[in-house]
Amino acid sequence: MGKYKKDVRQSKLLETVSKNPFLTDEKLAQQFDVSIQTIRLDRLELNIPELRERIKTVAQEEKEKVRSLSLQEVTGEIVELEMNVRAVSRFSVEESHTFLKYNIARGQYLFAQANSLCVAVIDYPVVLTKSAAIDFIKQVKVNDIVFSNATVQSIDNHVAKIEVISKVEDDTVLKGKFEMYFKNEDEDNDKNSD
Amino acid sequence: MGKYKKDVRQSKLLETVSKNPFLTDEKLAQQFDVSIQTIRLDRLELNIPELRERIKTVAQEEKEKVRSLSLQEVTGEIVELEMNVRAVSRFSVEESHTFLKYNIARGQYLFAQANSLCVAVIDYPVVLTKSAAIDFIKQVKVNDIVFSNATVQSIDNHVAKIEVISKVEDDTVLKGKFEMYFKNEDEDNDKNSD
DNA sequence: CTCATATTAGTACCAACTACTAAGGGGGAT
DNA sequence: ATCCCCCTTAGTAGTTGGTACTAATATGAG
Numbered sequence: 001m002g003k004y005k006k007d008v009r010q011s012k013l014l015e016t017v018s019k020n021p022f023l024t025d026e027k028l029a030q031q032f033d034v035s036i037q038t039i040r041l042d043r044l045e046l047n048i049p050e051l052r053e054r055i056k057t058v059a060q061e062e063k064e065k066v067r068s069l070s071l072q073e074v075t076g077e078i079v080e081l082e083m084n085v086r087a088v089s090r091f092s093v094e095e096s097h098t099f100l101k102y103n104i105a106r107g108q109y110l111f112a113q114a115n116s117l118c119v120a121v122i123d124y125p126v127v128l129t130k131s132a133a134i135d136f137i138k139q140v141k142v143n144d145i146v147f148s149n150a151t152v153q154s155i156d157n158h159v160a161k162i163e164v165i166s167k168v169e170d171d172t173v174l175k176g177k178f179e180m181y182f183k184n185e186d187e188d189n190d191k192n193s194d
Numbered sequence: 195m196g197k198y199k200k201d202v203r204q205s206k207l208l209e210t211v212s213k214n215p216f217l218t219d220e221k222l223a224q225q226f227d228v229s230i231q232t233i234r235l236d237r238l239e240l241n242i243p244e245l246r247e248r249i250k251t252v253a254q255e256e257k258e259k260v261r262s263l264s265l266q267e268v269t270g271e272i273v274e275l276e277m278n279v280r281a282v283s284r285f286s287v288e289e290s291h292t293f294l295k296y297n298i299a300r301g302q303y304l305f306a307q308a309n310s311l312c313v314a315v316i317d318y319p320v321v322l323t324k325s326a327a328i329d330f331i332k333q334v335k336v337n338d339i340v341f342s343n344a345t346v347q348s349i350d351n352h353v354a355k356i357e358v359i360s361k362v363e364d365d366t367v368l369k370g371k372f373e374m375y376f377k378n379e380d381e382d383n384d385k386n387s388d
Numbered sequence: 389c390t391c392a393t394a395t396t397a398g399t400a401c402c403a404a405c406t407a408c409t410a411a412g413g414g415g416g417a418t
Numbered sequence: 419a420t421c422c423c424c425c426t427t428a429g430t431a432g433t434t435g436g437t438a439c440t441a442a443t444a445t446g447a448g
Contacts, residue, residue: 006394022250024435035396040437050436052246052403056216059253107323108309112302119300129301133327200425218404229427234406244405246434395444402437411428418421 003033010042021054076113076146078120084155087121089113091146098142105140110174114164117150122160124182130159134176144168158183197227204236215248270307270342272314278346278354281315283307285340292336299334304368308358311344316354318376324353328370338362352377 004012009032016031017023025043029036043050049057076091091113093105111134119127140146148166155161159181166174198206203226210225211217219237223230237244243251270285285307287299305328313321334340342360349355353375360368 022253026435037396037398038394041395044437052249052435055246055253056249059215059249062252102320104322106310106313107326108302108306111305111309111326115302115305116300126296126298128298128333129328129330131327131329132301132305133325134323135325136323139322220404231427231429232425235426238406246404390448392447393445395442397440397442399440400438402435404434406433407431409428409430411426413424413426415424416422418419 009034010046013039013042014046014048017048017054021058022051024051076148078117079147081120083123084121084160085152087117087150089117089120089148089150091148093140093142093144093146095142103142105142105144107134107136110136110140110146110166111176113146113148114150114166114174114176115178117148117164118160118162118178118180121150121152121162122155122180122182125184127180127182130179130181132176132178134174136174138168138171138173140168140173146173148174200236203228204240207233207236208240208242211242211248215252216245218245270311270340272311273341275314277317278315278349280346281311281344283311283314283342283344285342287334287336287338287340289336297336299336299338301328301330304330304334304340304360305370307340307342308344308360308368308370309372311342311358312356312372312374315344315346315356316349316374316376319378321374321376324373324375326370326372328368330368332362332365332367334362334367340367342368 003009013028013032016028023031025036025039028039032039042048048054076089078087078089080086080088091109093109095103097105097109099106111132114134115129115132118129146166146168148164150162150164153161153163159179162178162180164174164176164178165172166176197203207222207226210222217225219230219233222233226233236242242248270283272281272283274280274282285303287303289297291299291303305326308328309323309326312323340360340362342358344356344358347355347357353373356372356374358368358370358372359366360370
């Protein structure tokens with residue numbers, strides 16, 4: 001294969017690196033059949049950081065994701081998030097979430113969605129549920145998509161009060177008030193559960 | 195703070211590195227107030243890879259850790275049941291029920307145990323949660339065994355009020371009041387979710 | 389042919405290591 | 419006290435994957 005011209009090579013380089021950030025300059029040089037120096041000049045011009053920096057960035061992103069992913073497992077997917085202010089999540093009800101005979105979702109799943117949304121919206125390393133008051137207003141059925149809306153009402157020293165409203169289309173299915181206790185990792189204290 | 199002994203230092207090192215893989219040997223040496231060489235010997239003995247390898251591993255970790263933790267299997271096992279009067283269930287907390295970093299059980303699992311106990315204690319074909327007010331009183335950790343105790347306070351036409359107290363050994367970890375809506379299969383009505 | 393641009397070569401230096409050798413230090417058991 | 423062992427620290431050489439810089443060479447367009 002013939003060598004590319006500079007501009008083509010650079011745009012391909014950008015693509016390659018973003019697809020696979022784990023390639024050294026040496027590998028890239030082989031791949032594009034140019035010298036290492038050329039790759040380095042290209043990176044310089046394109047502001048592509050070196051291998052180690054690229055990996056580090058990926059690792060840090062991955063770390064963040066692990067936190068939010070572990071929340072998502074149970075609770076649906078967070079679609080909007082304004083830290084310490086509000087958040088929205090989406091939960092699609094499947095058969096496994098329902099009473100088999102009636103296809104009505106078990107309340108604990110709706111609770112779980114609301115509860116973990118409250119954990120997510122509070123931007124502290126440790127967030128535990130202190131209390132919850134929930135009204136289940138309307139049945140939720142299989143295949144319904146539940147949007148849960150959390151709004152932080154107040155947030156002080158160590159406790160946030162959050163209001164959650166979950167809807168299926170325009171119908172409110174759940175209303176809840178949560179008190180969440182939060183702290184930094186290092187602080188020592190004893191309370192609560194989630 | 196005085197220096198740790200070797201074995202203590204090494205176990206703390208393991209913990210530190212797994213919590214934050216982004217620390218160089220130099221930083222670790224400062225943190226533990228020992229020389230860089232000591233940290234390196236420790237890493238050698240403990241098979242902790244170097245910084246760059248650690249970062250790389252984190253970066254490569256696939257996001258497909260999607261363990262499906264069904265809340266259904268979570269609700270514990272019913273150990274005592276007096277229909278429409280009281281019931282007790284047992285729930286053993288496993289790692290998958292906790293926040294990874296802190297081994298503290300997520301509140302939604304404790305809620306799920308209490309909630310499904312309320313469903314079980316009411317002897318009607320359809321039982322849905324109408325409202326719930328929960329206080330999470332104490333943290334529950336991995337390997338704790340939670341006994342949940344539901345007592346029916348009142349039961350009338352279509353609504354039962356139930357008090358739930360969950361304990362780990364002698365410590366109360368959760369107190370809740372549930373209103374459960376119930377009916378016979380054939381009755382038609384529209385309310386609630388679980 | 390000329391001249392700018394592109395490419396390659398080469399050097400010195402850096403961070404964060406591994407792998408190794410060697411020197412001290414501090415306790416216990418004898 | 420002495421000996422010995424383990425732990426700790428120091429120091430050197432070599433590695434990877436770079437940055438930053440200078441200098442030489444190729445190439446193509448006018």
